[in-house]
Amino acid sequence: xxxxxxxxxxxPGRDPLAPASARRVSSRLPSLAxxxxxxxVLLLIVATAAPQWLTPHDPLEGDFLAVLQPPGSGHLFGTxxxxxxxxxxxVHGARYSLCIGLGSTAIxxxxxxxxxxxxxxxxxxxxxxxxxxxxxxxxxxxxxxxxLVVIFLGQGMANIAIAVGIxxxxxxxxxxxxxTQAVRGADYVTHACIYxxxxxxxxxxxxxxxxxxxxxxxxxxxxxxxxxxxxxxxxLGLGPQPPTPEWGVMLAExxxxxxxxxxxxxxxxxxxxxxxxxxxxxxxxxxxxxEGRQP
Amino acid sequence: MSAALxxxxxxxxxxxxxxxxxxxxxxxxxxxxxxxxxxxxxxxxLDYPGLREAIAAEWGLDRSLAAQYVDFVRRIALGDxxxxxxxxxxxxxxxxxxxxxxxxxxxxxxxxxxxxxxxxAVLTAGRGRLPRAVASLVELVFASTPVFWLxxxxxxxxxxxxxxxxxxxAAGWQALVxxxxxxxxxTAGLLTQVLREAMEKTLEQPFVVTVRARGLGExxxxxRHVLRHAALPLMTLGGWIIGGLLGGAVxxxxxxxxxxxxxxxxxxxxxxxxPIVLAVVLLAAFVHVxxxxxxxxxxxxxxxxxxxx
Numbered sequence: 001x002x003x004x005x006x007x008x009x010x011x012p013g014r015d016p017l018a019p020a021s022a023r024r025v026s027s028r029l030p031s032l033a034x035x036x037x038x039x040x041v042l043l044l045i046v047a048t049a050a051p052q053w054l055t056p057h058d059p060l061e062g063d064f065l066a067v068l069q070p071p072g073s074g075h076l077f078g079t080x081x082x083x084x085x086x087x088x089x090x091v092h093g094a095r096y097s098l099c100i101g102l103g104s105t106a107i108x109x110x111x112x113x114x115x116x117x118x119x120x121x122x123x124x125x126x127x128x129x130x131x132x133x134x135x136x137x138x139x140x141x142x143x144x145x146x147x148l149v150v151i152f153l154g155q156g157m158a159n160i161a162i163a164v165g166i167x168x169x170x171x172x173x174x175x176x177x178x179x180t181q182a183v184r185g186a187d188y189v190t191h192a193c194i195y196x197x198x199x200x201x202x203x204x205x206x207x208x209x210x211x212x213x214x215x216x217x218x219x220x221x222x223x224x225x226x227x228x229x230x231x232x233x234x235x236l237g238l239g240p241q242p243p244t245p246e247w248g249v250m251l252a253e254x255x256x257x258x259x260x261x262x263x264x265x266x267x268x269x270x271x272x273x274x275x276x277x278x279x280x281x282x283x284x285x286x287x288x289x290x291e292g293r294q295p
Numbered sequence: 296m297s298a299a300l301x302x303x304x305x306x307x308x309x310x311x312x313x314x315x316x317x318x319x320x321x322x323x324x325x326x327x328x329x330x331x332x333x334x335x336x337x338x339x340x341l342d343y344p345g346l347r348e349a350i351a352a353e354w355g356l357d358r359s360l361a362a363q364y365v366d367f368v369r370r371i372a373l374g375d376x377x378x379x380x381x382x383x384x385x386x387x388x389x390x391x392x393x394x395x396x397x398x399x400x401x402x403x404x405x406x407x408x409x410x411x412x413x414x415x416a417v418l419t420a421g422r423g424r425l426p427r428a429v430a431s432l433v434e435l436v437f438a439s440t441p442v443f444w445l446x447x448x449x450x451x452x453x454x455x456x457x458x459x460x461x462x463x464x465a466a467g468w469q470a471l472v473x474x475x476x477x478x479x480x481x482t483a484g485l486l487t488q489v490l491r492e493a494m495e496k497t498l499e500q501p502f503v504v505t506v507r508a509r510g511l512g513e514x515x516x517x518x519r520h521v522l523r524h525a526a527l528p529l530m531t532l533g534g535w536i537i538g539g540l541l542g543g544a545v546x547x548x549x550x551x552x553x554x555x556x557x558x559x560x561x562x563x564x565x566x567x568x569x570p571i572v573l574a575v576v577l578l579a580a581f582v583h584v585x586x587x588x589x590x591x592x593x594x595x596x597x598x599x600x601x602x603x604x
Contacts (some may be wrong), residue, residue, distance in 0.1 A: 141580070151569060258455060273444065
C-alpha cells in the first residue's frame with residue numbers, strides 16, 4: 001500500500017489539486033486547500049498535545065447506560081458499544097497516529113539519509129552494494145514486510161513504527177543518493193576543492209546541506225503514507241491493542257457493531273483520510289515553493 | 296533484435312535474480328540475527344515431544360551456518376518452504392490451497408482499477424478547469440483513503456443498508472464484488488493521477504496536432520494515439536501496483552472475512568507460525584520482482600526509442 005502510493009507521489013512537482021495549466025502559474029497566496037490542510041494539521045497537534053482542551057470526555061471510560069448512542073447533543077460523534085465517547089476517542093487517537101507516523105518517517109529518513117549519502121560517494125563498490133540492499137528492501141510489499149518484522153519483533157506500537165520505517169528506507173536512500181551525486185559534480189563543490197578546503201570541510205559545508213534539501217519536503221508527503229500503512233497494521237491487530245483509542249484499532253472494533261451503528265465505523269476513518277490528505281497537500285505545496293532551490 | 300537489446304534484457308534478468316537471492320538471504324539473516332534459539336523461534340508457541348528434534352532435522356540445525364544457508368537457498372529455489380508446525384502441514388500445501396481466492400481478488404481489483412483509471416483519464420484529461428479539478432479532488436480522496444475504511448463504508452452501504460451483496464465469505468461472484476471494489480478504488484485514485492498527467496503532457500505534443508489535422512475524431516485520437524503514449528509511465532509503476540495489491544489483499548480479506556493467503560498469513564503472525572509468514576513474504580517478494588522485471592522488459596519492447604539505443 002505504502003509503496004505504490006509513494007511511487008506515484010515521487011513524480012516531481014505534482015500538485016494533487018491543481019490542473020496542469022494552473023500548476024505553472026505560481027500564486028503568492030497559498031490556496032484554500034493548503035490553508036485548510038495547515039489548519040487541520042494544527043488541530044492534530046493540539047489534539048496530540050492537549051486533547052482535554054477539545055473534549056471533556058475520557059476516551060477509555062465507558063458509560064454502560066449510554067451504549068451505542070447516535071451522534072447528538074450529549075456525544076458529538078455518538079458512543080461505541082462500551083458507551084465510550086467516539087469523539088473523545090477520535091481526538092485522543094490523533095496522538096497515536098501522529099506519533100507512529102512521525103516515528104516511522106524518522107526511522108526511514110535517518111537510515112535512508114545515512115545509506116544515500118554513503119552510496120553517493122565516489123566508491124562504485126559501495127554504491128552498488130547499497131543500491132542492491134535498497135532493491136532488496138523494496139522488493140518486499142510493504143504490508144507483508146511489516147508482518148515479517150512484527151512476527152520477529154512482536155506486536156506493539158513501536159514495532160509497527162519500526163516495520164513501516166524499514167519499508168520506507170529505500171525511498172529516502174534513493175532520493176538522497178541521486179542528490180548527493182548531483183551535488184558532488186556541482187561547480188561550487190569543485191571551486192571549494194580548488195580553494196584547498198579539506199575533503200571533510202567540503203563535505204560538511206557544501207555537499208551535505210545541499211544533498212539533503214529535498215528531504216524535509218519528501219518526508220512531509222511521506223508522513224501521510226506512513227499513517228495509512230500503520231493504521232492498516234493496527235486494524236489487523238498488529239499494533240496497539242484495545243482499548244487504546246488508535247484509529248485503526250477503533251475501526252477494527254467497529255466491525256462488530258456495523259449492523260446497528262454506523263458512527264463508530266465512520267469518524268475514525270474520516271480522521272485518517274483527512275490527516276493523509278492534509279499532509280499530502282502540505283507536502284506538495286512545500287515542494288512547489290522549494291522547486292527552484294535545487295543545486 | 297540487436298545484440299545491445301539482448302544484453303540489456305539479460306542484464307535486467309540477472310539483476311532480478313540477484314534481488315530475489317538477496318531477499319532470500321535477508322530472510323535467512325533475519326532469522327538467525329534474532330535473539331534466542333532458532334528452534335524456539337520456528338516452533339512459535341508450540342511445544343510437544345519430538346517437535347524440537349523434527350525442527351532440527353528439517354532445518355539441519357546440527358550443521359554449520361554456511362551449510363544451513365546453502366541448504367535454505369536451495370530449498371527455497373526448489374519451492375520447498377518447509378513445514379508449518381502449527382498446522383502440521385507442508386507450507387507449500389497451505390499456500391497453494393489458499394492462493395486462488397487471493398489471486399482472484401488481486402486480479403479483479405487490478406483490472407477494475409485499470410479500467411477506472413483509463414476511463415476517467417480519457418474522459419477528463421485536458422478538458423475544462425472544473426471537470427479536472429473535480430477529478431483531481433476525487434482522486435486525492437481515494438488515494439488517501441485506507442482500504443479497510445473504504446471496505447467498512449461499502450459494507451455498511453451495500454450489505455447492511457441496501458442488502459444487495461453478501462457481507463462475507465467467498466461463495467460466488469457476488470462475494471467478490473465488494474472486496475474487489477474496495478481494493479481497486481485507492482489504487483485507481485493513484486493510477487488516474489499518473490495517467491491523466493501523462494495524457495495531458497502527450498496532448499501538448501506536436502504529433503497530436505498532426506493527427507487532428509488529418510481529421511481524426513477526438514475520441515479516436517485519445518484512445519488510439521494519446522493513451523498508448525501515456526501508458527508508458529503507468530507501466531513503470533506496474534511492479535509497485537502489484538506489490539500494493541498483494542499487501543492490500545491481506546487487509547481487504549480481513550475486512551470481509553474472506554479466506555485467502557492474507558487471512559492465513561495474519562493468523563500465522565498472531566500464532567507465531569514463522570515458516571508460513573516467511574514463505575508468504577518471500578513469495579510476494581518474488582512475484583513483485585518477477586512482475587517488475589517483466590514490465591521493464593515489455594517497456595523496452597514497446598518503446599521504439601529504447602530499442603534503437
